[in-house]
Amino acid sequence: MKMPWxxxxxxxxxxxxxxxxxxxxxxxxxxxxxxxxFELTPSTRQQVAVLIDLxxxxxxxxxFAKLSMQQALQKAGYRATSAASTGEFQxxxxxxxxxxxxxxxxxxxxxxxxxxxxxxxxxxxxxxATKADLTKGxxxxxxLLKSPTHSQTLVDAFDxxxxxxxxxxAKGAKKS
Numbered sequence: 001m002k003m004p005w006x007x008x009x010x011x012x013x014x015x016x017x018x019x020x021x022x023x024x025x026x027x028x029x030x031x032x033x034x035x036x037x038f039e040l041t042p043s044t045r046q047q048v049a050v051l052i053d054l055x056x057x058x059x060x061x062x063x064f065a066k067l068s069m070q071q072a073l074q075k076a077g078y079r080a081t082s083a084a085s086t087g088e089f090q091x092x093x094x095x096x097x098x099x100x101x102x103x104x105x106x107x108x109x110x111x112x113x114x115x116x117x118x119x120x121x122x123x124x125x126x127x128x129a130t131k132a133d134l135t136k137g138x139x140x141x142x143x144l145l146k147s148p149t150h151s152q153t154l155v156d157a158f159d160x161x162x163x164x165x166x167x168x169x170a171k172g173a174k175k176s
Contacts, residue, residue, distance in 0.1 A: 040077075040159050040162060040163070041077075042076065042077030043077070044077075044162075045076055045077030045078045045158075045159075045162075046077050046078075046079055048078060048079075048099045048100060048158070048162055049079075049081075049096065049097065049098045049099045049100070050073070050078050050079065050080040050081065050098070050099065050100045050101075050102070050158065051080070051081050051083065051089070051092055051093070051098045051100070051101045051102070051120075052064075052080050052081065052082045052083065052101075052102045053083055053086075053089045053101070053102065053103045053104065053107075054082045054083065054084055055083075055084070055085060055086055055089065055104070055107055056084070056085075057107055058104035058106065058107035059104055059106065059107075059125075059127035059128075060102070060103075060104045060107075060125060063125065063127060063148070067148065067149070067150065067151045067154075068151055069151045069154050070082075071151075072151030072152065072154065072155055073151075073154070073155065073158075076155045076158075078155075078158060080102075097120075098120040099120055099121065099162060099165065100120055100121050100122075100123060100142075100158055100161050100162060100165075101120045101121070101122050101123070102122075102123045102124075102125065102154075103122060103123075103124050103125070104124070104125055104126075104127070105124040105125065105126045105129070105133060105136075105137050105141075105144070106126060106127070106129075106133065120165075121142035121143075121161035121162065121164065121165045122140075122141045122142055122161075123141065123142055123143045123144075123145065123154075123157050123158065123161055124137050124140075124141040124143070124144050124145070125145045125148065125154075126144065126145070126146050126147065127147050128147065129146050129147065134146065142160075142161040142164060142165070143157040143160060143161050145157055
């Protein structure tokens with residue numbers, strides 16, 4: 001038979017309209033206990049300017065290597081720029097407007113007083129955090145990640161920060 005897909009489609013259609021067949025074709029693939037994930041598209045992610053502070057004194061370089069976060073960000077579509085020192089990080093902040101900035105909260109270079117152009121969404125990572133560190137960073141940053149164990153956690157935090165930033169920009173544009 002040359003068109004098996006047609007036979008399958010007709011069978012599924014007839015099975016779904018039949019009252020005595022509750023387990024119709026598509027129903028067995030529906031898993032109501034799992035959440036639906038709405039992510040940014042890779043083309044949207046490529047337009048996001050991301051700056052990452054990989055100061056050797058902080059915990060981020062080790063965490064990035066351990067969880068292969070750079071590869072996860074590239075696979076998701078983000079084009080991240082890394083700064084290897086505090087001076088390089090501050091220079092990058094002055095030179096360009098960033099959409100998302102990733103920092104280590106315990107080694108916070110933004111506390112030094114860097115001028116932030118464009119008010120980026122700041123994602124802070126805390127490794128081995130104390131309760132004081134968490135309360136300090138709760139309302140200050142777009143996202144606060146406590147010792148992330150998966151690289152997808154960082155991608156999800158970036159997506160949430162970008163979505164929140166875009167919605168606040170849209171609200172600001174409507175008010176004007």
